[in-house]
Amino acid sequence: MNRKIKVLYISFLQFKKNFIQYPYRKFNFIELFLIWLSQKLTRSQFLVLSGILVGLSAGSAGVILKVFVHYIQSSISTDVPLQERLLIYGVLPMIGVTLTSFVVKYFYNGDEEKEISFILKDISKKQSKVKSSKMFSQILQSGITVGFGGSVGLETPIAVTGSAIGSNFAQRYRLGFKERTLLLAAGAAAGIAAAFNAPIAGIMFAFEIILTGLVFTDFIPLVIAAICGSLLSTIILNEDILFNFQARETFNHINVVYFLALGVLTGLYARYFLVVGQMVHKFFEKFKNKVIRKALLGGAILSILCVLFPPLFGEGYMNIRTIYQGNVDLLIEDSLFRYLGNSDVIIIVFLSLTILIKAFATSITLSSGGNGGNFAPSLMAGGLLGFVFGFSLEIMGFTDVPTTNLMLVGMAGVMSGAMYAPLTAIFLIAESSSGYDLFIPLMIVSVTSYIINRSFSPINPSFKELAEKGDIFTTRQDQNILSHISLNECINPSSIVIRTTDSMEEVLHIFRNSDQNSMAVVDANNQFWGVLNREHLRPFLLNKESADGTSVSQLAIAPPFIISPNDSVMEVTKMFDEADVWQLPLLDEDRRFKGFISRSKILTNYRALLRDYSE
Numbered sequence: 001m002n003r004k005i006k007v008l009y010i011s012f013l014q015f016k017k018n019f020i021q022y023p024y025r026k027f028n029f030i031e032l033f034l035i036w037l038s039q040k041l042t043r044s045q046f047l048v049l050s051g052i053l054v055g056l057s058a059g060s061a062g063v064i065l066k067v068f069v070h071y072i073q074s075s076i077s078t079d080v081p082l083q084e085r086l087l088i089y090g091v092l093p094m095i096g097v098t099l100t101s102f103v104v105k106y107f108y109n110g111d112e113e114k115e116i117s118f119i120l121k122d123i124s125k126k127q128s129k130v131k132s133s134k135m136f137s138q139i140l141q142s143g144i145t146v147g148f149g150g151s152v153g154l155e156t157p158i159a160v161t162g163s164a165i166g167s168n169f170a171q172r173y174r175l176g177f178k179e180r181t182l183l184l185a186a187g188a189a190a191g192i193a194a195a196f197n198a199p200i201a202g203i204m205f206a207f208e209i210i211l212t213g214l215v216f217t218d219f220i221p222l223v224i225a226a227i228c229g230s231l232l233s234t235i236i237l238n239e240d241i242l243f244n245f246q247a248r249e250t251f252n253h254i255n256v257v258y259f260l261a262l263g264v265l266t267g268l269y270a271r272y273f274l275v276v277g278q279m280v281h282k283f284f285e286k287f288k289n290k291v292i293r294k295a296l297l298g299g300a301i302l303s304i305l306c307v308l309f310p311p312l313f314g315e316g317y318m319n320i321r322t323i324y325q326g327n328v329d330l331l332i333e334d335s336l337f338r339y340l341g342n343s344d345v346i347i348i349v350f351l352s353l354t355i356l357i358k359a360f361a362t363s364i365t366l367s368s369g370g371n372g373g374n375f376a377p378s379l380m381a382g383g384l385l386g387f388v389f390g391f392s393l394e395i396m397g398f399t400d401v402p403t404t405n406l407m408l409v410g411m412a413g414v415m416s417g418a419m420y421a422p423l424t425a426i427f428l429i430a431e432s433s434s435g436y437d438l439f440i441p442l443m444i445v446s447v448t449s450y451i452i453n454r455s456f457s458p459i460n461p462s463f464k465e466l467a468e469k470g471d472i473f474t475t476r477q478d479q480n481i482l483s484h485i486s487l488n489e490c491i492n493p494s495s496i497v498i499r500t501t502d503s504m505e506e507v508l509h510i511f512r513n514s515d516q517n518s519m520a521v522v523d524a525n526n527q528f529w530g531v532l533n534r535e536h537l538r539p540f541l542l543n544k545e546s547a548d549g550t551s552v553s554q555l556a557i558a559p560p561f562i563i564s565p566n567d568s569v570m571e572v573t574k575m576f577d578e579a580d581v582w583q584l585p586l587l588d589e590d591r592r593f594k595g596f597i598s599r600s601k602i603l604t605n606y607r608a609l610l611r612d613y614s615e
Contacts, residue, residue, distance in 0.1 A: 096148025156373020270417025298368020386410020
């Protein structure tokens with residue numbers, strides 16, 4: 001045996017002998033080997049290895065979910081008479097949403113966290129530690145929802161699954177916050193790359209959505225993970241499962257005006273899509289504690305919509321492919337609209353209604369208990385919108401209308417506006433269609449749509465509430481750092497409490513022997529009464545005035561602000577800025593004094609975190 005290899009082998013055996021003594025955790029041989037490697041390799045080398053392993057794992061999860069759903073839907077025969085097919089559309093979506101809610105309630109203890117927003121919250125509030133159950137729960141739940149016709153996509157659950165895999169890998173091998181976050185993002189990138197066979201889109205998704213407000217110099221593991229995920233899907237999945245479009249027209253700069261108009265249309269539709277989502281979510285919030293009833297109601301409405309508009313059934317990629325191949329008449333034949341004929345007007349009316357109702361179908365699926373995401377719905381709606389726009393121009397007599405291209409870039413437009421992710425949308429369509437020559441129209445439409453939606457709301461409405469609470473990172477670096485500081489870390493340990501019944505002599509003695517400038521005053525029931533400041537007591541401390549006849553309760557003043565345990569450090573910082581003081585009292589829900597929040601402690605913690613982030 002080579003001497004160097006022999007030395008490494010002996011080193012590993014010694015490590016195993018020592019490490020196996022840890023009784024609180026069980027590791028198999030492979031895990032022990034990886035832990036040993038993490039100590040022998042440099043940080044960068046181990047991160048590269050981690051990127052490969054996380055990428056392969058997340059890519060495999062994405063492939064499994066795609067195959068799982070494809071198997072369910074292929075076993076549902078739609079090659080039957082229209083009446084039987086409509087029965088399928090009228091029953092299965094309700095079964096899927098209800099079954100998903102049942103699984104969540106009874107197998108996952110009602111854990112309904114299923115969107116990207118909760119991953120962002122885990123990054124900000126839980127040091128990028130994602131529940132281990134998320135590594136497989138999303139596959140089962142979204143597989144049931146979409147497999148049975150839920151009008152959502154699989155890409156968000158794949159991204160969540162990949163994020164959980166990356167986070168738990170990092171936790172298992174005791175990596176720090178930066179490494180955990182990087183591998184979490186790498187898992188999400190690999191999942192998206194596997195879902196679309198689009199590694200660059202996966203990377204852009206990680207940077208635009210997952211890593212918002214964070215700065216990383218190590219991005220090679222993320223790139224490697226995306227490549228691994230994409231390669232796996234390419235090798236295992238066939239084109240019937242993958243999102244893949246090849247045919248298109250050559251881009252002509254004369255058609256720029258068409259793409260500008262489409263950018264405006266997709267931007268307005270994306271805003272409509274988001275507003276409908278919020279309205280529907282608010283409606284189903286009324287049934288928050290009635291999980292199964294909510295699922296039955298939402299599932300029933302969804303089933304009715306699928307009967308009226310069959311393209312709403314499932315992800316919808318097959319409908320886009322049908323139109324893409326020039327068989328739009330088949331969509332009419334599969335619906336009740338077949339009895340109205342298949343004239344151009346009927347086609348436009350049918351597809352336009354489908355586009356408008358798609359926003360409701362998706363929101364109902366998600367809000368009533370289904371599991372999925374907005375990737376596929378935004379792409380489907382965008383593709384239909386682009387086609388309707390181009391087809392309408394053709395009917396009106398315009399010549400050389402690039403309808404196929406309009407359909408492709410329409411997908412990017414709606415996705416860009418609905419998800420606030422223009423780069424992800426641009427590269428996703430470019431990679432999926434090998435349409436790199438369409439970069440100019442893709443950028444025109446995506447950026448126009450994005451700008452329109454930013455004009456309505458600077459932050460994605462789906463994340464706005466969490467951002468305002470400081471629960472997720474935003475592009476504001478100061479707010480991101482402050483969100484990592486808890487109020488308990490900012491309590492002045494030297495906080496002093498005096499009572500309204502204390503004599504002034506006792507109070508003055510306490511102040512003379514303390515370096516504190518403020519003290520809290522409480523009454524006989526320990527209820528907060530006010531604050532005594534050294535400045536107000538100065539005449540008495542300097543014996544310029546007599547304290548005779550003066551009580552503590554008379555001198556105590558109300559502070560400019562009172563802090564509650566539910567206030568964020570960001571909100572507290574604003575209070576300090578407005579009041580221009582160095583301490584404010586923290587009270588519990590019963591108005592009992594918990595301590596003074598110190599402005600200087602906040603600044604000290606802020607500087608420490610800023611130093612950690614910049615290293």
